[in-house]
Amino acid sequence: MKLAKRPLWLFLTALLVFLIVGVNEGSHAFAKTAAMENEFQQAAKRYQVPVALLKAVSYNESRWDSHSGKPSVAGGYGVMHLTDVTGLTTSGADSAAVKTPNAASLHTLQKAAKLTGLSVHQLKTNTAANIQGGAALLRFYQKSLGKSLTANLNSWYAAVAKYSQSDSKAAANYFAENVYQILKDGESQNGITIAPQKVVHLKDQSINSDSTASSTDGPSGLPIEWIPALYKEFDDQGDYGNYDLADRPNDMKINYIVIHNTETSFQEALDLFSTPTYTTANYVVSSVEGTVAEMVRPQNVAWHAGNWYINSHSIGIEHEGYATVGGFWYTENMYRSSAALVKYLANQYDIPLDRQHIIGHDNVPGLTPAAQKTMHWDPGTYWNWDHYFSLMGVNLRQNQGRTDSSIITITPDSQHNLTADSGEKVTDAGVNLPLAGSNFVYLYRQPSFSSSLIADKDFSSGQSGTTEKDDWGDKAVFGQQFNQIGQSGDWTEITYGCQNAWFYNPNGANSTSATGKLVTPKGNKAVSVYGSAYPSNQILKKNKVTGITPTPIYQIQPGQKYVYGGEVTADYFNSHFDSNSPKNVIHGNERYYQIQFNHRIAFVKADDVTLSSH
Known part of the structure; x- marks a missing residue:
């Protein structure tokens, strides 16, 4: 097609505007990360805490993400995860008051406010203030242990363990080990860097881990405790609970690990599985500390997935927290403990570390069409599968480079995969939830945001899908793989549940080429x-x-x-x-x-x- 001539001045003006906008946007992003780097430096200097240590503690708590001021499922705010459960407000249609213990570990914001003179509101909402609060706490813990404010990273081990706020020696030790591993390896993300440090993991006698390894099934160093679920016959008619004895993998192969979230507190989940409720999990992971309760041995069959075949061939892991109610992000302590446990179990039972075998409860099918609608949808929209697998040493974004393969892996950026300007949203009975942190792409009937979402026959009676948090029929989640059958501009077409479905994929931003079998x-x-x-x-x-x-x-x-x-x-x-x-x-x-x-x-x-x- 022949293009009409345009005046040179118009072209130059357009180019200048483009460059100015590009520079401004780039400068804004650079300024934001440069500001946080400077905020770490200033806080470290003011409170005489090694800056690399301060950054490592922050990374271990939040991966340097403030989550736009939203609390974690443990009531932690900001990049230093300062906690205040009394200020934790719920949102969503099924919001409910949640009982939480009044422990000091759940109110570090108040302690940080006293140490810094800053208000709780400032510590929650301002990143510079939040970092100062974390630095002040580290200084306080170091001095309370009778230690000097030295530049020697190794002498801060006990203070870092206390920062975990855990009453469990094993959990405090595990937290500190993670921080020191970050220091040893180095880290770089979003313009903030920790250069690899020469550190020796020094364990003070006061924080030696509890000796539980001989009685639990888990990796060395994991803060894990054996807390048996109820196993009892309830009557003489064959009614019993809450799990089954087996001899896996000798009698049945363990093929899956199923990830759940509790929708209760950690203690409430333990209580639930210890009473006649006909439900259990093999493990439960806490959000605040990352502690793990083993409740059913892996060789036995826990009742957790709502599908007897999957139960028989899986290990179920529950995670303390609420998929969309209360907090909007799962804690790093929980991710790290769970990832270490999954990696250990996958190695023990020869389970592939991929998204067809490490699955969410929402990925478990019903045994009948009628059962499909009643199947659960946890761990939900905000479980970070990308980060979770990276902690296990698996990069699901790895491009396998075969040009003749039609297989793609869904790999959206959790910060940008849903676009508000297109009208995309996530809802809970019509109440809007955050877009950032979501782990999926929406699937449309046609390559356009104006098209309707696809619908699953066994979930909805309507012809179109919805933006509801539990509508799994129109969502493709991070790590899942599908056969690509078409491309139209910024849109990719896949085969999904007997339908052709389109998702927004500009320049391949939301998918990665893969190989395998069809x-x-x-x-x-x-x-x-x-x-x-x-x-x-x-x-x-x-x-x-x-x-x-x-x-x-x-x-x-x-x-x-x-x-x-x-x-x-x-x-x-x-x-x-x-x-x-x-x-x-x-x-x-x-x-x-x-x-x-x-x-x-x-x-x-x-x-x-x-x-x-x-």
Whole structure:
């Protein structure tokens, strides 16, 4: 197409405006990070705290993210995570008053206010003030231990442990170890840098970790305690709870680790699993301290996922906090403890560290179409899968570089993946929630923000999806993989739950090329999709299992392709109280392929499909 001539002055003016805007935006971003760097320097100098140590404590608490003044699920504010649970306000349609202990560890803002002379409001909302509050606390702890305000990083170990606010020696020690590991490795993010430091991990006798390693299943150094869940027969009719004895992985392979959040306090979760409630998890992780309670041994089957097949083949980990109510971000202490635990368990039980095997409760399918709508959606919109996997040494953004592969990994930037100027939002019964920190991209029927969102037949009776926090039918989450079938400008088209769906992907900002295998139906017939890999009805009946029928939940149409997640052989755990006999596991002959179907994983029979590399 021939372009009409335009005056040179108009072109130069436009160019000048572009350059000025670009410089101003870049300068603003640079100024913001430069200001925080300067704020660390000033606070460190004023309170005579080594600046690298101050930065490392801050990074271990918040990764230098102020979260726009929003509290964490533990009531912590700002880059130093100064706590004030009395000021924690709830938001959302299902907001409720939450009982929290009146411990000093949950009110460090008040202590910091006394030490600095700054108001609690300033410490919550102003980053410079927040950093000063953290520095003042570190100085106070160092002096209270009778130690000098030295530049020697190693002499601050006990003060750092006290900064954790933990009454648990193991948890305080673990916090300090994480900080000193950051110092040793160095860190650089958002224009702030810690150069690698020569440090020796010096453990004062006052903070030696508790000796629990012999009685728990977890990595060395993790602040973990054995707190058994209830296991009891409730009557003489076969009613019992809250989990099943097994001999995994000898009788059944452990294929998954399921991530949950409690929607209660840590203690309330422990109490819940210790009473006749027919629910448990193998582990519970606290938000304030990162302490871990092991409640059901990994070899046993906890009742946590709402899908008996997934329960039988998974380990469930609950995390203290609220997916959207109260706080808007999960604590670094919790992420680090949980990631260390998952990495340990994955190694112990040969579980792949990917998003088809390390899954959220929201990724667990229902066993029937009717069950789909009632399945849970935690850990929710604000669980940072990107950071979580990076703590396990896995980079899900790693481009695998094959130009002929149609497989992509969903990798949105949690700070910019949803765009307010396009009208995108996240809601809780119509109440707006933050965009920043969300972990997904919305899926549209057409490549346009004016198009309707796709809908899942088993979640909504409507034709369009919603922006509601629990509407999993129109969301593709970080780390999930799909088959790309089209591209139109800034929009990418994928196969998702039997539909063609589009997501906004300018210059590939929200996806990464990947390799793997694709599953597609054989021939010209639709293929059944299941929420389990159960044996056939014939085998189940032969073993006197009643009330269990492998039920299709969807139908894959010919030509549709889904990313392969591994092969499993059919089985069913026919559990009984006080029995872990191998005979309880009923084995079938059918082979199933796991796939990433929509927001949730699913299974297809291997004989019904073909498998190809991409």
